[in-house]
Amino acid sequence: MLQLPKVIGHRGAMAYAPENTLESFREAAKHGATWVEIDVKLTADGVPIVMHDPSLKRTMGIDRLVADMRAAELPAAVPTFEQAIACFGELGLGCNVEIKPCDGREEETARVTVATLRKHWPSSLPAPLLSSFKDASLAAAKQAAPEFARALLIGELKDDWHGRAATLAAAGINTNGKQLTAPRAIEVKKAGYALSAYTINDPEVARMLVAMGVDCIITDAPDLILAGLGR
Numbered sequence: 667m668l669q670l671p672k673v674i675g676h677r678g679a680m681a682y683a684p685e686n687t688l689e690s691f692r693e694a695a696k697h698g699a700t701w702v703e704i705d706v707k708l709t710a711d712g713v714p715i716v717m718h719d720p721s722l723k724r725t726m727g728i729d730r731l732v733a734d735m736r737a738a739e740l741p742a743a744v745p746t747f748e749q750a751i752a753c754f755g756e757l758g759l760g761c762n763v764e765i766k767p768c769d770g771r772e773e774e775t776a777r778v779t780v781a782t783l784r785k786h787w788p789s790s791l792p793a794p795l796l797s798s799f800k801d802a803s804l805a806a807a808k809q810a811a812p813e814f815a816r817a818l819l820i821g822e823l824k825d826d827w828h829g830r831a832a833t834l835a836a837a838g839i840n841t842n843g844k845q846l847t848a849p850r851a852i853e854v855k856k857a858g859y860a861l862s863a864y865t866i867n868d869p870e871v872a873r874m875l876v877a878m879g880v881d882c883i884i885t886d887a888p889d890l891i892l893a894g895l896g897r
């Protein structure tokens with residue numbers, strides 16, 4: 667089965683630094699994380715960058731869409747995926763790479779993401795885990811680079827989760843921990859998947875999820891959750 671750490675820093679460690687920045691990855695490592703989760707999408711000229719929203723407005727105060735901007739126009743605080751990978755190499759961090767495509771670029775974003783990983787991912791690090799809410803992205807990743815483990819991101823697990831995960835040959839399910847029920851957690855674990863829950867910042871909730879069978883907690887504050895889990 668897919669081996670994941672007990673805790674993954676969400677967008678780096680967004681409780682301590684601006685999300686999805688090199689500073690956030692450094693803070694994650696400082697606060698005990700051994701892995702981080704990041705969101706990858708493409709610029710207008712096809713460069714993979716680390717950014718959650720389709721627009722730069724919320725995080726960078728620039729009212730423009732990523733899909734309309736060339737990489738050279740981005741503020742320096744927005745890392746390219748390649749810069750992020752180099753930073754993980756320096757810090758010794760593993761990564762859950764969430765493929766977060768702009769609309770209509772589901773397959774292309776996955777193909778560029780895995781090509782970048784093949785070229786730049788340091789062999790000294792644990793193999794990355796790909797995840798996405800988009801079945802089309804995971805299907806494209808599976809076709810282009812089956813060697814990278816995949817996790818299906820699902821907000822709330824419904825009855826169709828297993829069929830989707832099986833079609834994508836996913837090794838893991840990453841789900842919203844606040845919507846996860848014990849019966850669903852048991853179902854996922856019985857079926858042999860690694861189970862991760864996001865975005866959990868309350869140590870008590872983290873303990874409850876781990877007791878339900880959750881393997882990995884994705885959190886903005888890795889130190890709090892590690893302490894809460896007695897690690």
Ligand code: G3P
Nearest residue numbers: 703705764797840864884
């Ligand atoms: O990958 C876990 C989590 O990041 C998924 O939701 O919206 O924070 O990317 P979001």
Ligand code: MG
Nearest residue numbers: 703704705764
């Ligand atoms: Mg994400």
